[in-house]
Amino acid sequence: MPGTETIVQYAKGQTLLHLPDTKIQPFIRERDNPNKGTDFAAIFGHAKAKCALEIAAAGGHHILLNGPPGCGKSMLADAFQTIFPELTQEEMLEVYSIYHLAKEPFTFLMRPSYRAPHHSSSSTSLIGGGTYPKPREISLAHRGILFLDELGEFSRKTLDMLRQPMETGVVSISRVRQTVTYPADFTLIAATNPCPCGYYGSNDHYCTCSPNEIRKYQLKASGPLLDRFDFQLFLQSVHLSHQETSEDSNTIRQRVTDARNQQNKRYRPSFLNSTVPSDQLIQLCGITKQQRDQLAVTCFHEKWSNRTQLKIIRMARTIADLAGTKDITDTAIEEAISWKKEATQTQQPNPS
Secondary structure, three states, X not given: OOOHHHXXXXXXXXXXXXXXXXXXXXOEOHHHOOOOOOOHHHOOOXXXXXXXXXHHHHHOOOEEEEOOOOOOHHHHHHHHHHHOXXXXXXXXXXXXXXXXXXOOOOOOEOOOOEEOOOOOOOHHHHHOOOOOOOOOHHHHXXXXXXXXXXXXXXXXXXXXXXHHHHHHOEEEEEOOOOEEEEEOOOEEEEEEOOOOOOOOOOOOOOOOOOHHHHHHHHOOOOHHHHOOOOEEEEOOOXXXXXXXXXXXXXXXXXXXXXXXXXXXXXXXXOOOOOOOOHHHXXXXXOOOHHHHHHHHHHHHHHOOOHHHHHHHHHHHHXXXXXXXXXXXXXXXXXXXXXXXXXXXXXXXXXXX
């Protein structure tokens, strides 16, 4: 190693340093490290859920899967990671710095992080905190996926703490001596049963829960939290006899990558349709005044808020990106509205 005098001379431009060769850790690309997740081609049925997952991956939209045990929620969530595009080198180094700060092991993969904390996790382990705050699960999922299985088993306090990071892409932790802010720009996919026994609304099993038990279980996820999910789907079990041809993950991931490349050109590399500031979205998304007026009328009749109206525009822009169109089409807006109507019907069904 060079001495202090040599380093000072180097800083002044008076000498050159002859450093030994160092081994640089190469980035591991997809072809060198195949996905561990389930390929979309191996999942029978669930065509609507697959379409929603593709849109969610392309635009960074949050998605909630609701349904009885065994209907395929966890399998779809596992497949979700296989259609995410590779990180850029800048994004990979950003994620590495978070892992290094958290003192968590990190492999130089170009694939996004996939974090799946258990439902017994505390708010500190999920959000961050403690005497000496450090990045936790939502920050370790930065630029990647956070999967919350059994959403109804998490405490309501812990779930409500997700609302601000889901909206802003960062998490701020305040303590007496300091306030720290960590990146937390993740895509959330959550899975839940509709009731404690899991079979409320099922076509194959009888639900044994009382209306009060169902209502109490569903209230674990508050209305403001559910409002942050762009997609809410109720799934039913698919029998093995239901076999249909389906695209594989590589084909879908290529479309998702192309859609994200369009968003990078439209905004700047750190923004997706779901995270770009609203004023910049309206200015650049390619929606006409007539389309906005018609959307406002629809939202008025459906009693949807201004936030919902903006979310529909974000979803429509992602649908248009997947279709490869420069401007938002009427078809894209109609499809986004239909997804929102389905989410409204799925959200907290009222037990009789």
